[in-house]
Each structure stands twice: as structure tokens, then as C-alpha cells.
Amino acid sequence: MTGEKFVKPIKPKVDINKVNTHIIPFEFEYFEPRTVKEAVELLTKYGGEAKILAGGTDLIVRMKQRFIEPKYIINIKKIKELNFIEDRGDYLAIGAATKLREIEKSGIVKRKFEALYEAVRSMAGVQIRNMATIGGNLCNASPAADTAPPLLVFEAKLKIVGPNGERVVPINEFFLGPGKTVLKPNEILTEIQIPYQPEDTGSAFIKIARVAMDLAKVNVAVALRTEGSIVKWVRIALGAVAPTPIRAYKTEEFLVGKELNEETLKEAAEIVKTEVKPITDIRSTAEYRREVSGVIVKDALLRAYERISKG
Known part of the structure; x- marks a missing residue:
């Protein structure tokens, strides 16, 4: 004996099905309706125990990881309508x-x-x-x-x-x-x-993510109409800054009738930061999301305005 205490290895508490994404580790019934009517009939019959499969880019991954285990899968890919x-x-x-x-x-x-x-x-x-x-x-x-x-x-x-x-x-x-x-x-x-929007509408979308093609830390879209440099009407929407995607109604109201200059954009950015309700999660902090919201709204407004100017 060397005097060293033997320690029994601890078995990792890992469910292999949560990490093996090559299989779907449970059984389910599969349907391929050809019409919306057939799909609705299946949903009516199976209700909350069924999931719709369209692209499958999210559903299949969640099924493989057993985050969800639907008893019935309704594939709508072959419904031409x-x-x-x-x-x-x-x-x-x-x-x-x-x-x-x-x-x-x-x-x-x-x-x-x-x-x-x-x-x-x-x-x-x-x-x-x-x-x-x-x-x-x-x-x-x-x-x-x-x-x-x-x-x-x-x-x-x-x-x-x-x-x-x-x-x-x-x-x-x-x-x-x-x-x-x-x-x-x-x-x-x-x-x-x-x-369809009026012909003189400019729009833009901007997204901030960890890397290209990743899920958004913050995203924003703007649709804008102007008379010269004066805002005629504007709509602003943001994602990843609240429990649901939101419209920034207070910011929109502030902008209407204003000249779209640096001072106006700066004030609009500050108002946006009061409208968002972000959280801290694996992708970003609430503080970062709030600050960036103002920045990219300003950038999106400028981009939309430039598109109006270019016709």
C-alpha cells in the first residue's frame, strides 16, 4: 500500500440521448397530409400531443435531444397550398x-x-x-x-x-x-x-450576433417615409430585447415630424433604450442589448433613409 486513498470514479450524470444527435430515441407516429384540411383534422384528433414538421431545423434537433417527445409528427412539406x-x-x-x-x-x-x-x-x-x-x-x-x-x-x-x-x-x-x-x-x-408599402418607403434590417449566421443578440427592422429630411411616418421593430418581438411605438411617435439629423437620431436612440426589456442569457447581457438597441436603430434609420434618397 502506498498510503494513497483510492477514490471510486464518479459516473458522469449524462444522458447519452441528450448528446447523441444521430438518432431520435423514442417512438412516434408519422403522418403526411396532402391538404390543409387533412392537417387540421390530424391536429384536431391529436391536439397537444402532435407537432408539425415543416423545415425541421429546430424540431428534429429538439427531438433528438429529448427536449420534446411528441407522440405524433405531422409533416406538412407535401401540402402544395x-x-x-x-x-x-x-x-x-x-x-x-x-x-x-x-x-x-x-x-x-x-x-x-x-x-x-x-x-x-x-x-x-x-x-x-x-x-x-x-x-x-x-x-x-x-x-x-x-x-x-x-x-x-x-x-x-x-x-x-x-x-x-x-x-x-x-x-x-x-x-x-x-x-x-x-x-x-x-x-x-x-x-x-x-x-405593399408606398413606393417612397425605405426599409432596412440590422442584426447583431456573436458570429455571422448565428442567432441574434439584437435585431431591428425599420420602415420609413420622409418628405425631404422630415419623417412622414416610421415603424421600428426589435427582436431579442423582450419576451416577444416588439414595436418601438414611443420612438416612432417621437420621430414623426422631426428632421432626420444627428440630434434627432441620438434622442431616438435614447428613447428606444427605455422601450426594450432585455434579459441576460448565454448570448448576451441585458445591459449590452439595451445599449446596442439604440445604436442599431439609429443605423437602420440612416440606411432606410439612404435608400429613399437613392430612389
Whole structure:
């Protein structure tokens, strides 16, 4: 004996299923409806025990890590009526299962809704954008969802279908909290309706993240109209700074009728910092998010104004 005390190794308390992302370690039933009606019928039958699979970029990962264990998976990828980008006169309609990459490649989105184009382009890599859907990005209800701020400033509406018919919800009423929306267990988001803005509208999206293509620490979208350098109307929305994506209504009200100069922008940045309610988490601190909110709102306003000036 050497006099050294033998210490029995402690077995790490690690569930292998939480780290092995090559398998889904539980059983579930799988459905592939071909119509919205069939999908709603399945949701009505299985309710809260079912999950919708669209792009799967979030759902599959969470299932592999056993953060969620749905008994039923309803794959909506083959429902053609959910995958489209369509000009409807007063607004652009985008199917909820439309891939982000298709939105990114859409000429009408880039021309008419530049903030949305910039937001989609900033998300993850091309491989992910080829899978992820706009409806999934919204329905996950992440406070940092990149498509939410542009859709908020464009005052989009969301068409929802359930067993009792359809309803249209303004996007500012869609989010209830982190991971929570107004969708009922037997309802499905079918399309996003984005009103066309006046021709002299400028818009911009800016995102701050740890590295390129990462989730946002803070993101902001702006839509702006001016008469010369005077703000005619403005909409500002931010993500990752509150339990849900938010509109900065006080800042908007302050800006209307003001000349868009350095002093005005500085005051607007200070007002924004009073409207956000950030938290500290793994990605950033509340203090950083609050400070950066003012900076990127100022930058987004300038970018949108420059686009108006360039015509």
C-alpha cells in the first residue's frame, strides 16, 4: 500500500440521448397530409400531443435531444397550398411552408420588402435556408426570430386555419411570449400577407450576433417615409430585447415630424433604450442589448433613409 486513498470514479450524470444527435430515441407516429384540411383534422384528433414538421431545423434537433417527445409528427412539406409566393394586388402572400431560400431568391421580396430580404439572408447558412420555412420561424416564437421585425414594420397579417374555419391575425397580436403564440392546438398557420408599402418607403434590417449566421443578440427592422429630411411616418421593430418581438411605438411617435439629423437620431436612440426589456442569457447581457438597441436603430434609420434618397 502506498498510503494513497483510492477514490471510486464518479459516473458522469449524462444522458447519452441528450448528446447523441444521430438518432431520435423514442417512438412516434408519422403522418403526411396532402391538404390543409387533412392537417387540421390530424391536429384536431391529436391536439397537444402532435407537432408539425415543416423545415425541421429546430424540431428534429429538439427531438433528438429529448427536449420534446411528441407522440405524433405531422409533416406538412407535401401540402402544395402552403408553398408559394404570390402577388395579390394589395399585398404579397407567402405560404407558411415556403423555404427561406425561396424568399431570399424572390425578386419581388428584394424589390418591395428589402428589410425582409436582408433578414432572411442573414439567417444561418444556405443549407439551413434551403430547409427552414418562414412559418416555422414565426411559430417557434423565439424572441430573436429574424423574420418577425420586418414583418412587424410592414404590418403583416397571418392567416390561420382550424376546424371552425379561418381567421386573420395582425402579426403584432400573434406572439404571446417565448415559444407561445395565439395558435390553438388544432390550428395551423397557412400564409403570411404583407401589404405593399408606398413606393417612397425605405426599409432596412440590422442584426447583431456573436458570429455571422448565428442567432441574434439584437435585431431591428425599420420602415420609413420622409418628405425631404422630415419623417412622414416610421415603424421600428426589435427582436431579442423582450419576451416577444416588439414595436418601438414611443420612438416612432417621437420621430414623426422631426428632421432626420444627428440630434434627432441620438434622442431616438435614447428613447428606444427605455422601450426594450432585455434579459441576460448565454448570448448576451441585458445591459449590452439595451445599449446596442439604440445604436442599431439609429443605423437602420440612416440606411432606410439612404435608400429613399437613392430612389
